[in-house]
Structure formats: structure tokens, C-alpha cells
Amino acid sequence: MMNIYVGNLPWSVKDDELRQLFTEFGDVSSANVIMDKFSGRSRGFGFVEMPDSLAAENAIKALNEKEVGGRNLRVNEAKPREERPQRRSKH
Secondary structure: OEEEEEEOOOOOOOHHHHHHHHHOOOOOOEEEEEEOOOOOOEEEEEEEEEOOHHHHHHHHHHHOOOEEOOEEOEEEEOOOOOOOOOOOOOO
């Protein structure tokens, strides 16, 4: 199983279109465009999970820098999310 980060997405891309980009390389477990919780608009990036690591690597190589909707995608293996220190509010 590989989790893939897809950045620089056109604002119009939805989950289904993101999934479609990757299905030509193999099975896609999930495809999610990250949405802003306040505005409901795309934040311009998403994540795709593929069960076959080899297919995922082929997808990354083929889709990184590929132009979609006038923007060059940034595609790479997602890094585990780091714990960020809590911000202290200034009083």
C-alpha cells in the first residue's frame, strides 16, 4: 500500500477526476482532494492510495510534472504527517 501526495491541483479537480488520473496505472483504494473546511473550496492538493507499490511508483513517475488544467502536478510518495508543536496563543 502506498499513499501518494498530489500537489498543485487545479481548483476544479474533484475526487473522481483525481482517481481517474491514477486508475490507468492500477487499482486505486482511495482518492481525496483536500477541501478547506471553512470555504468548501479545494486547497489545491490531495492524496491517493494505491495497494500495489509498483503501480504507485509508475504513476508517480508518469504524473509528476504532468500538465492538468494548465498546472503542472507535483506527485510524490506522501510523507507521514509530523506532529506539530502546539502554538501558544499570545495574550
